[in-house]
Amino acid sequence: MVLSSISPLFILWAIRGNDLIPDRYFLTFCTLMVVVPNAFLWLRVRTTKKLQERREISVGQADDHREHLLVYLFAMLLPLYAANLNTWRELGAALAAFGFIVFLFWHLNLHYMNLVFAAAGYRVFTIYPPADNNPLSVKASVVLITRRVTIVTGEQLTVYRLSDTVYLEIDT
Amino acid sequence: MKLNFDVQQARTVEFGVGRDDKRGQTFQLLPVDGDVQGALREMVEATWAAMQEDTDSPPKYEASEKHASSEYLHMALADELAMRMRELHQANNMAVDSAALSDPAQIFCYFARMTDRKGRRLTALRRASQFKGILKGRLIHLVSDALKLVEDQVFKLDTDFDLLIDSEAVHILRPSGFEFAGNLQEAILQAAPKNIKTIEKDLPFVDFAAIGDYAAKHPRAARYLASICGQETKSIDKGALRKLCKQTGVEAQVVNGKITIADGHEMGFLEVLDRRRYELELVKGSPERFRAASRRKIEN
Numbered sequence: 144m145v146l147s148s149i150s151p152l153f154i155l156w157a158i159r160g161n162d163l164i165p166d167r168y169f170l171t172f173c174t175l176m177v178v179v180p181n182a183f184l185w186l187r188v189r190t191t192k193k194l195q196e197r198r199e200i201s202v203g204q205a206d207d208h209r210e211h212l213l214v215y216l217f218a219m220l221l222p223l224y225a226a227n228l229n230t231w232r233e234l235g236a237a238l239a240a241f242g243f244i245v246f247l248f249w250h251l252n253l254h255y256m257n258l259v260f261a262a263a264g265y266r267v268f269t270i271y272p273p274a275d276n277n278p279l280s281v282k283a284s285v286v287l288i289t290r291r292v293t294i295v296t297g298e299q300l301t302v303y304r305l306s307d308t309v310y311l312e313i314d315t
Numbered sequence: 316m317k318l319n320f321d322v323q324q325a326r327t328v329e330f331g332v333g334r335d336d337k338r339g340q341t342f343q344l345l346p347v348d349g350d351v352q353g354a355l356r357e358m359v360e361a362t363w364a365a366m367q368e369d370t371d372s373p374p375k376y377e378a379s380e381k382h383a384s385s386e387y388l389h390m391a392l393a394d395e396l397a398m399r400m401r402e403l404h405q406a407n408n409m410a411v412d413s414a415a416l417s418d419p420a421q422i423f424c425y426f427a428r429m430t431d432r433k434g435r436r437l438t439a440l441r442r443a444s445q446f447k448g449i450l451k452g453r454l455i456h457l458v459s460d461a462l463k464l465v466e467d468q469v470f471k472l473d474t475d476f477d478l479l480i481d482s483e484a485v486h487i488l489r490p491s492g493f494e495f496a497g498n499l500q501e502a503i504l505q506a507a508p509k510n511i512k513t514i515e516k517d518l519p520f521v522d523f524a525a526i527g528d529y530a531a532k533h534p535r536a537a538r539y540l541a542s543i544c545g546q547e548t549k550s551i552d553k554g555a556l557r558k559l560c561k562q563t564g565v566e567a568q569v570v571n572g573k574i575t576i577a578d579g580h581e582m583g584f585l586e587v588l589d590r591r592r593y594e595l596e597l598v599k600g601s602p603e604r605f606r607a608a609s610r611r612k613i614e615n
Contacts, residue, residue, distance in 0.1 A: 194348040197327045199430045201407040272408045279342055279406035299434050301327055304346060307411045 144187065144306065145249045146180035148215075148257045149241070153177050155224045162229045181259060188311065191303045200285060200302055200310065203273035205294035207266060215256040219244055260288050268294055285310055316373055316389060319481035320437040322359050325429045328352035332415050332443070333424040333496065340423070340498065342403055343412040354472055355427040359439050362475040366488055373486070374611060378503055379535075379542035379589055381608040382490040390485045390493075395506055396541060397485050399497045404438040404480040416470070424496045427476075439476040442492040503537045510540040514588070517548040521556075522573040529581040539585035546590070560584065563592035563604050 157173035160166060190196075223244070226237040248256075256267070268287045272280055273296075287294075287302060289312035294300070302310035330351060331344040347355075366373070369387035376388040378396060390397050392404065403426065416422070426440040454465040477492025478485055487493045494500065507530040511523050530536040557574060560567045565584050566577035576584045586592045586606060596602040 194346075195352060196346050196348070198329050198344070198411075199327045199428075199436075203407075270408075275405075275407065277402050277406050279402050279409060281406075281408045281410050285408065299430065301430075304411070307413070 144180070144184055144309075145245055146176065147184040147259070148248060149219070149245065150177045150180050151258050152220055152223050152241075155220070156228070159224075159228075161234070163231060163234060184257070184259070187305055188303070191305060191311070192313070196304045197301055198304060198310075200270060200287070200300050201273050202270055202294055202296055202298045202300065204271040204296060205287075206269045206271075207293075208269055209266060211256055211267060212258075212261055257288075264290055266291070270294070270300075273297070283308075287312060316371065316484070316486070318363055318437070318479065318486065319483055320429070320435050321431045321433070322356060322363070322429070322437070324432040325356055325437075326432055327428075327430050328355050329409075329428040330355060331409065331426050331428065332422045333426065333440075334415065334418075334421040335423050336418075336421050342406070342409065342426070343415040344409050344428075345415050346411065346413060351472075355439070356429070358441075358472065358475050359427065359429070359437065359479065362439065362479055362488055363486075365475055366479075366486060369488075375545070376485075376487055376490065376493070377542045377545065378499065378538040379591075380610075384491065385489055386487075388487040388490060390487065392480065392482070392484055394485075396499060396502055397497065398502060400438075400440070400478070400480055400485050400493070403440070404436065416468075419468070419470070425472075435482060438480040440478055440480070440492070440496050441473055441476045442489075442495050445471045445473055500534055503541050504531070504534060507531060507537040507540050510537075510544045513544050514540065514548055518551060518556075520553045520573055522570070522575045525576055525578070526581050526585065533582075536582060536585055539582075539589045539591075543585065543588045548588070551588075556587070559587050559592070562594045562602070563587060565592070 153173040153176040157170055157177075161169045164172075223237060223241060226233065226240070228234045228237055260267075265288045268289060268291075269284050270287050271284045272282065286309045287300070288305075288309070289300075289302075291312065300312060302312045305311050328347075329344050330347040331342055333340060333342050365385070366387040369385075373387040373389045376382075376390040376396075382388065392401050409428075422443045424440055424443050426438060429437045429439075431437070454469055455462045456465050457463075475488065477489040477496070478487045480486070485493065508527065511527050511530065515521070515523050526536070526540075530540055553574070557567065557569075560574075560583075563583065563586075565587055566580045567574050567584065568577065569575070583592065590612075591607045591610060592604070593607070594602050594604050
């Protein structure tokens with residue numbers, strides 16, 4: 144899922160090409176890096192629907208994080224796209240930077256930043272649970288990918304589980 | 316009594332386990348597929364059917380009562396003794412842990428949480444006995460025409476739950492399961508001082524100091540206190556109380572205007588307050604004293 148978030152970068156790299164690696168290898172690599180993670184994501188969505196991995200989440204507060212897409216675009220996509228890949232050292236440095244970003248996306252749970260979802264009209268909300276004194280209520284927030292424009296406090300949402308912290312609402 | 320939930324219209328079915336680990340007792344959800352969800356729904360239906368078969372108007376659960384192993388009882392969700400079950404039922408966005416079954420020996424119960432189309436919630440819980448028991452047994456299954464050992468870890472669901480919780484009440488089918496999962500022994504012991512204060516307010520003419528000390532060490536006495544709290548104590552007549560104590564062999568004296576219970580008679584006194592000690596004189600001149608382990612009020 145993390146790699147599917149970063150797959151647009153490989154589209155850009157494939158268009159730019161590379162002087163060090165023959166196109167047939169480089170293009171094949173870039174194509175795989177676009178197709179495989181997104182196929183995995185599609186498979187995950189399909190599996191969660193097939194297994195009916197639905198759950199109920201209560202909304203205490205919901206924050207719309209559209210601006211995260213801009214952060215994603217300017218902090219990750221554009222700098223890596225602009226990186227010079229025409230010497231082995233710079234290619235190695237770009238790949239190392241790419242590795243760090245993948246790790247950070249995974250570690251900071253930012254893998255929901257996906258242009259495929261954005262293109263399909265989905266928005267990303269951070270859902271905070273209602274404040275209560277119940278020791279069994281989870282205090283941590285979850286991420287919800289949904290077509291809704293707003294989410295009202297106190298709502299009960301039925302969502303599909305993509306991971307323990309990322310959920311997808313398919314029918315609104 | 317009705318269940319404030321429509322099982323046929325269940326929109327979500329979640330599954331979870333209660334574990335006894337280093338952090339104490341914790342509850343976690345586990346992702347399950349549609350087939351397991353269907354099985355859990357059937358278990359809820361079977362539980363409700365068993366309850367309905369038993370009675371339409373279940374008596375209230377009483378901590379001091381000796382209940383049958385399977386008996387439909389109810390308890391208000393707001394009741395202090397239902398605190399643990401209330402927390403489980405009302406928890407929002409419970410933690411999901413796919414590895415919660417990694418150490419099955421730690422599991423003490425499993426549960427299902429459902430919501431129906433009206434947004435109402437139902438929690439069903441079962442003490443983990445068979446669920447864990449399979450770990451110790453060896454299973455075989457038929458492959459072609461030969462039996463083979465099942466190598467994978469297998470968890471067995473039961474046919475029904477011990478209890479169901481809706482927005483208003485805990486519907487109990489197996490009282491022992493409720494007591495175990497609800498950690499009732501500890502809750503009753505902890506509630507004993509508060510219960511004594513409540514009873515003391517209604518019975519200012521009784522010295523409860525010795526009973527407080529006794530209940531702190533004797534869970535049965537703490538259970539009686541919990542039960543007495545749920546009964547009418549405000550209008551108890553001092554004279555009638557003394558008379559019943561005397562009739563049923565509970566030694567009590569009046570010291571400084573207060574009824575003081577003699578050492579060794581604390582349980583007897585609590586049984587009197589809990590309407591468990593009585594005297595009959597069916598044979599003239601031969602009164603008989605009884606202690607009721609289980610009793611039910613005759614309403615009409």
